[in-house]
Amino acid sequence: MKRILKFIDDKFEEIIGSMVLAVVVTLVFLGVVLRLVFTSGLPWQEELSRFGFVFVCYLGASYGVKTNDHIRITFVVEALPKAVQKIVGIITDIVWIGFNVFIVIIAMNLYQHMKNFLGESGILKIPLHYVFLTIPVGFALLTLRLIQEFIRNQIKPRTGRANGGPGEPAETER
Numbered sequence: 111m112k113r114i115l116k117f118i119d120d121k122f123e124e125i126i127g128s129m130v131l132a133v134v135v136t137l138v139f140l141g142v143v144l145r146l147v148f149t150s151g152l153p154w155q156e157e158l159s160r161f162g163f164v165f166v167c168y169l170g171a172s173y174g175v176k177t178n179d180h181i182r183i184t185f186v187v188e189a190l191p192k193a194v195q196k197i198v199g200i201i202t203d204i205v206w207i208g209f210n211v212f213i214v215i216i217a218m219n220l221y222q223h224m225k226n227f228l229g230e231s232g233i234l235k236i237p238l239h240y241v242f243l244t245i246p247v248g249f250a251l252l253t254l255r256l257i258q259e260f261i262r263n264q265i266k267p268r269t270g271r272a273n274g275g276p277g278e279p280a281e282t283e284r
Contacts, residue, residue: 119258123169123170123172123173123176123251124173126169127166127169127170127173130162130165130166130169131162131166133159133162134159134162134163134166137155137156137158137159137162138155138159140152140155141155141156141159153233154233154234157231157232157233157234158234161231161236161241164241164244165244165248167248168244168245168247168248168249168251168252169248169251171248171252172248172251172252172254172255175252175255175256175259176255176258176259178259187199196264199263199264200260200264203256203260203264204260206256207253207256207257207260210249210250210252210253210256211253213245213246213249214246214249214250214253217242217245217246217249218246220242220245221239221242221243221245221246224238224239224242225239228242
């Protein structure tokens with residue numbers, strides 16, 4: 111069981127995101143070919159690819175946190191002393207986590223409201239509240255990854271992971 115949880119922790123966003131992105135790209139390519147070559151298309155293809163793309167964006171944000179690939183403005187922070195850099199890092203991570211928790215709460219309230227009033231998607235007849243559920247789920251996953259990386263970086267720093275990213279060089283290599 112521990113091995114399965116470790117695999118999910120290490121590869122969840124990569125595997126699911128890659129599969130969904132492959133489906134999205136295939137659907138878009140199929141739609142283009144059908145329109146250009148056969149002057150017709152699949153009516154559901156565009157809708158499904160749009161929903162898949164939104165889902166992949168949220169998984170990508172979570173993956174970006176896990177691999178420390180989010181864009182950060184570090185020019186000013188890197189000019190500060192190391193002790194201050196760590197404090198600023200902690201503060202910004204806490205603010206980011208707080209913002210995400212706020213978004214999850216607001217999005218869940220909005221989801222509950224939409225669940226009662228939204229209809230279905232035009233072609234696939236998917237209840238739209240399921241599509242909007244990707245927002246709180248995506249931000250919750252992002253928040254879990256932020257907390258996980260915060261713990262890894264601030265509480266239990268690893269060697270070779272000076273700033274959290276697996277590809278990030280250690281402090282001595284810079």
